[in-house]
Amino acid sequence: MYIRIYPGNNPARCAVNWILGLVMNTRLCLICGTPISGRADKKFCGDQCRALANNQNKIVSQRILLNTNQVLRKNRTILKTLCPQGKATVRKEVLVAMGYNFDCFTSLFVTRTKQVYYLVYDYGFTPIMEGQIEKALIVSRQEYMKDWNPWKSLAAG
């Protein structure tokens, strides 16, 4: 007994079929739910379903890359806009109001005094406090920030 689910159907129902298959000791195609015979590591009933699964994975990967690239581009534009002279200090709220995403950066640079610069391509900022006020010191990326070695601080400690 099995319920055949066709490609494009609800993934939750496909998951139910997959679990049903495990319980009944029958392997089912991850895409359409058809019982699979043959090799134990087979996941799909045939080429069509394998291709469909590959395409779905590719679409998910592309979406992640596109979203991240978009965020990085926006972050860079914000830094560049706020820092026309190579160095500028702004309140954190200014970055937040402009839609800056602090999760996304392309590299790091940590100074000897442990000040962390979050770089986005050719711009970056380091968080600073002026009294109780959270600010960002924005800079254009310097030559010496380019050969950042993540293990350097471990060797020093």
Ligand SMILES: [Zn+2]
């Ligand atoms: Zn299938």
